[in-house]
Amino acid sequence: SQQGEEDPQALSIQEGENATMNCSYKTSINNLQWYRQNSGRGLVHLILIRSNEREKHSGRLRVTLDTSKKSSSLLITASRAADTASYFCATDQAIQGAQKLVFGQGTRLTINP
């Protein structure tokens, strides 16, 4: 089952513009993470926001979390061609005392020069 659902599925913008991606989830969480995947490669961790945080920044990335709406957004400011990638949100689901990381379907971001 997919815990996180990203929106939109695909986004195409001009270089220099801001890109916003959204993620909704179904169950309560301890934290939410965002990952990036360049074409045909593994995923790379970008940022983690804990359930008691509302906003977090890392360089050109800004993540918000609204636990009442069970949603998160990832904002990339001043986009660059190198930001072209797929972006995934992920949440933990407790199972048998372990924590499995569940990903959404991702947003494919294209930055046009």
Added chain:
Amino acid sequence: DVKVTQSSRYLVKRTGEKVFLECVQDMDHENMFWYRQDPGLGLRLIYFSYDVKMKEKGDIPEGYSVSREKKERFSLILESASTNQTSMYLCASRARWGKNTEAFFGQGTRLTVV
């Protein structure tokens, strides 16, 4: 520099073959995961392991098994490969809950079953 290494980037196997996908991590992580990734379906969890010799089914375990005999190595086994198992397979590891919970991924194995 932390590392998760998958044994192959590309693999072509015949229907009915037994296939082993290997994953090794050098971070002493307790948790390891196998996902498959297909267009439009995102990452789906096949199996995960939270300790040596321990394993739990994910969302799509049918047709797969796993082995974790050593902490650093987590193997995914396709007992009898079928064409619908053609996919990108991603291995990941992360520390036990309560520590840094970031997951580290391998580069992926693109498996084609013909």
